[in-house]
Amino acid sequence: MSTRLCALAELRPAQPLRVELDELDVAVVLVDDEVFAIEDVCSHAEVPLSVGEVAGCTIECELHGSRFDLRSGKPTGPPATRPVRVFETSVINGEVFADLDSPLEESK
Numbered sequence: 001m002s003t004r005l006c007a008l009a010e011l012r013p014a015q016p017l018r019v020e021l022d023e024l025d026v027a028v029v030l031v032d033d034e035v036f037a038i039e040d041v042c043s044h045a046e047v048p049l050s051v052g053e054v055a056g057c058t059i060e061c062e063l064h065g066s067r068f069d070l071r072s073g074k075p076t077g078p079p080a081t082r083p084v085r086v087f088e089t090s091v092i093n094g095e096v097f098a099d100l101d102s103p104l105e106e107s108k
């Protein structure tokens with residue numbers, strides 16, 4: 001089931017938007033014309049990724065500098081070794097949705 005995350009107009013390029021939901025928090029990131037949704041918690045410790053910096057398709061945790069690929073959730077820089085869940089997004093009538101019950105396979 002798709003969950004509404006935000007309006008597309010709320011997003012600024014490379015500036016993560018934290019969306020707090022009942023089941024989890026999500027960082028929504030606009031990169032070029034693509035919208036990414038990544039669980040808003042670093043896999044190294046309980047730190048929100050949405051306060052970190054985005055460079056290209058990578059988000060960096062501000063605490064110890066782990067980097068994660070927004071497309072796969074995989075860590076691309078230490079110290080994190082485990083992926084963070086990412087979700088496929090869709091934009092319908094200017095609203096951003098994601099299926100939070102089905103994280104992309106490689107990010108589980």
Ligand code: FES
Pocket residue numbers: 042043044045046047061062063064065066078079080
């Ligand atoms: S808490 Fe994110 S890298 Fe350590």
